[in-house]
Amino acid sequence: MRRVLDEYRAISDEVLKPHEKRVPRFLEAMKKSLDSRANWTFWLPYVLSLDTCMKCGTCAEVCPVYLSSGRREIYHPAVRADALRKIYRRYFTLAGRLFPWLVGGEELTEEKLDALVEGSYRCTVCRRCAYVCPVAIDNGLLIREARKILDAIDIAPDELREKGTRKQLEMGNATGTPTPAFMDIVEFLAEEIQDTRGYKIEIPVDKRGAEYLVMHNAGDYLAFAETVMGAAEIFHAAGVDWTLNSPATGINDVVNYGVFFSDVEFEKVLRAQVKTCIDLKIRTLVVGECGHAFEAFKYLMMRLIPEEERPFEVKSILELIDQWIREGRIKVDPRKNPEPVTYHDACKLGRLGGLYEEPRRILKACCMDFREMQPNREMSYCCGGGSGFAIMTKGDFLKFRMETYGKIKARQVEETGAGIVALACSNCKGQFREIINYYKLPVRFAGISELVANALVL
Amino acid sequence: MGWLAYLVGIVLPYVALALFVVGFIYKIICWSRAPRHLPWELFPYPHTAGERLGEMVIEVASLRSLKLHNRNIWLPSLLMHFGIYAVVAWLFLVLLGLPVALLGYLGGVAAAAGSLWMFTKRLGRDLRILTTPVEYLNLLLVFLISAGGIITGFFGEGLAVREYMLGILSLSPRLPARPSLLWEIFFLEVFLVYLPFGRMIHFAAKYFTYHRVKWGESH
Numbered sequence: 001m002r003r004v005l006d007e008y009r010a011i012s013d014e015v016l017k018p019h020e021k022r023v024p025r026f027l028e029a030m031k032k033s034l035d036s037r038a039n040w041t042f043w044l045p046y047v048l049s050l051d052t053c054m055k056c057g058t059c060a061e062v063c064p065v066y067l068s069s070g071r072r073e074i075y076h077p078a079v080r081a082d083a084l085r086k087i088y089r090r091y092f093t094l095a096g097r098l099f100p101w102l103v104g105g106e107e108l109t110e111e112k113l114d115a116l117v118e119g120s121y122r123c124t125v126c127r128r129c130a131y132v133c134p135v136a137i138d139n140g141l142l143i144r145e146a147r148k149i150l151d152a153i154d155i156a157p158d159e160l161r162e163k164g165t166r167k168q169l170e171m172g173n174a175t176g177t178p179t180p181a182f183m184d185i186v187e188f189l190a191e192e193i194q195d196t197r198g199y200k201i202e203i204p205v206d207k208r209g210a211e212y213l214v215m216h217n218a219g220d221y222l223a224f225a226e227t228v229m230g231a232a233e234i235f236h237a238a239g240v241d242w243t244l245n246s247p248a249t250g251i252n253d254v255v256n257y258g259v260f261f262s263d264v265e266f267e268k269v270l271r272a273q274v275k276t277c278i279d280l281k282i283r284t285l286v287v288g289e290c291g292h293a294f295e296a297f298k299y300l301m302m303r304l305i306p307e308e309e310r311p312f313e314v315k316s317i318l319e320l321i322d323q324w325i326r327e328g329r330i331k332v333d334p335r336k337n338p339e340p341v342t343y344h345d346a347c348k349l350g351r352l353g354g355l356y357e358e359p360r361r362i363l364k365a366c367c368m369d370f371r372e373m374q375p376n377r378e379m380s381y382c383c384g385g386g387s388g389f390a391i392m393t394k395g396d397f398l399k400f401r402m403e404t405y406g407k408i409k410a411r412q413v414e415e416t417g418a419g420i421v422a423l424a425c426s427n428c429k430g431q432f433r434e435i436i437n438y439y440k441l442p443v444r445f446a447g448i449s450e451l452v453a454n455a456l457v458l
Numbered sequence: 459m460g461w462l463a464y465l466v467g468i469v470l471p472y473v474a475l476a477l478f479v480v481g482f483i484y485k486i487i488c489w490s491r492a493p494r495h496l497p498w499e500l501f502p503y504p505h506t507a508g509e510r511l512g513e514m515v516i517e518v519a520s521l522r523s524l525k526l527h528n529r530n531i532w533l534p535s536l537l538m539h540f541g542i543y544a545v546v547a548w549l550f551l552v553l554l555g556l557p558v559a560l561l562g563y564l565g566g567v568a569a570a571a572g573s574l575w576m577f578t579k580r581l582g583r584d585l586r587i588l589t590t591p592v593e594y595l596n597l598l599l600v601f602l603i604s605a606g607g608i609i610t611g612f613f614g615e616g617l618a619v620r621e622y623m624l625g626i627l628s629l630s631p632r633l634p635a636r637p638s639l640l641w642e643i644f645f646l647e648v649f650l651v652y653l654p655f656g657r658m659i660h661f662a663a664k665y666f667t668y669h670r671v672k673w674g675e676s677h
Contacts, residue, residue, distance in 0.1 A: 356501070
């Protein structure tokens with residue numbers, strides 16, 4: 001593919017349309033993004049991050065892409081975000097309009113726009129940089145805002161929009177699985193559990209008024225079925241009133257790719273998911289092992305949908321399992337998982353979600369030998385599957401994921417000496433599957449639910 | 459030159475103070491009236507007012523983020539910031555009638571050395587790729603004020619400075635006893651006018667980025 005920023009391409013020319021005049025539309029959309037009413041969802045952190053970066057470079061010292069690439073300038077978090085700041089200064093500040101050379105304002109050209117598009121897909125918005133910034137400037141947020149502006153002028157990865165949010169709204173899930181096929185999969189999984197465990201469990205689907213609706217990332221049914229089966233075994237063992245749901249009830253996929261690139265798409269998907277929960281009259285929505293969905297339902301939803309319009313609780317499956325183990329509602333025997341296990345903190349569950357202790361308590365209860373990866377928790381390195389990257393592979397993009405984030409992560413995993421990497425996020429699983437393969441690591445990954453199910457004492 | 463002294467010593471102080479106050483208040487109002495954005499905090503973060511204050515004090519006093527993650531510029535930055543704190547403290551003490559010349563000079567030396575050191579750090583590859591002319595100018599301005607205070611003897615003239623400032627504040631302005639102090643007064647006026655509109659406002663912006671964004675605001 002044509003080179004625009006580096007040797008990779010996240011977005012094809014088909015979407016990018018390099019021969020059209022896009023700059024005026026971009027500037028128009030950016031103007032709107034700077035309006036506090038039009039962009040109320042992120043206006044304050046957005047303008048603070050545009051205006052007050054002191055250019056100290058602390059962000060770069062913790063950025064996995066910058067560090068692993070041998071400190072390439074184009075991957076410097078502040079340089080990457082400066083692509084947007086330069087436009088902001090040149091067109092939307094007085095000083096920049098009068099003296100652009102002085103304050104770093106720059107004219108936007110079609111070529112620079114191409115580079116900005118690619119640059120905004122070289123960051124997973126893991127926000128490790130925002131955590132350490134002395135002024136708490138968020139270069140990750142600026143990347144997300146750039147993606148929002150680009151989405152407004154119809155530049156967004158197909159994987160996230162056409163085959164992501166749009167497909168999810170149309171089909172009920174982003175995998176495009178219709179109801180009959182979904183039912184078959186569930187039946188198959190129940191048989192699979194019977195074959196491996198030797199007992200039969202019922203997996204309820206579309207049950208109205210259930211205490212718990214467990215909504216997984218629909219991709220898990222196809223790619224990480226062990227997680228789905230593990231969850232079913234755990235809910236069965238807990239003896240609670242629960243259900244899965246099929247696309248016949250609305251949305252049966254907990255993902256919301258809008259989190260990654262568009263508030264507009266985000267809100268559409270979120271409202272459809274909330275409507276599904278209301279229609280099913282459930283009391284608690286259990287977010288399966290999916291990082292960004294937890295962020296969406298636990299935090300981003302708070303001010304977008306008023307409390308009275310969402311008459312149900314939201315819990316991560318990790319919170320529930322942790323609670324049940326502590327209450328003794330489910331019994332586990334760590335001897336059933338004798339292999340050394342390490343845990344990777346998904347950015348959206350940890351740094352953005354605050355779930356640090358829950359997965360650790362669970363793993364320590366279910367595994368004989370739990371080992372911390374270094375660094376961990378708030379300083380955990382993003383695996384490189386975040387913000388949609390896990391499903392983006394074209395134009396050598398997989399190689400970018402492996403040679404940057406993946407390189408650091410592979411080394412971290414090796415250093416623990418663990419045989420299993422426990423993961424609680426589908427994007428992380430998608431990325432680790434590739435990392436293990438690419439770096440030929442002698443490890444396997446497992447969902448938390450899978451390890452818990454394996455340790456269950458009935 | 460009488461008119462120039464009059465301009466710098468009598469007229470500009472009021473203009474500068476007015477622009478500073480208006481600009482500063484405008485910025486603060488602009489940020490505090492921002493619509494409540496979607497929750498975007500980072501974990502873990504301090505919850506009680508006491509914990510938050512503690513974190514703020516540690517960060518401001520030790521520049522902990524730089525110390526932990528960007529050691530390369532920690533000392534120069536610390537030196538410059540401590541110098542500025544000392545000069546500001548000296549000014550307040552002078553107003554209170556306690557002209558501690560040593561504090562002013564030490565602050566001036568630290569800020570001048572720190573800003574120069576930062577300037578050379580900025581010329582290194584990792585920071586140069588980020589730096590626009592305005593970052594160099596900001597450092598030069600800090601250098602100019604601190605070095606100016608030393609060279610003109612401003613920090614040693616506490617009593618004259620106090621008399622002059624009281625004259626300004628009581629709306630009966632008089633030129634300072636020593637005309638050489640006008641240089642430093644001019645630099646300070648430039649600084650005041652520039653402060654709310656440049657990046658040096660970060661000391662105030664920081665309150666919002668921490669309290670309203672990074673540390674959450676609702677739970």
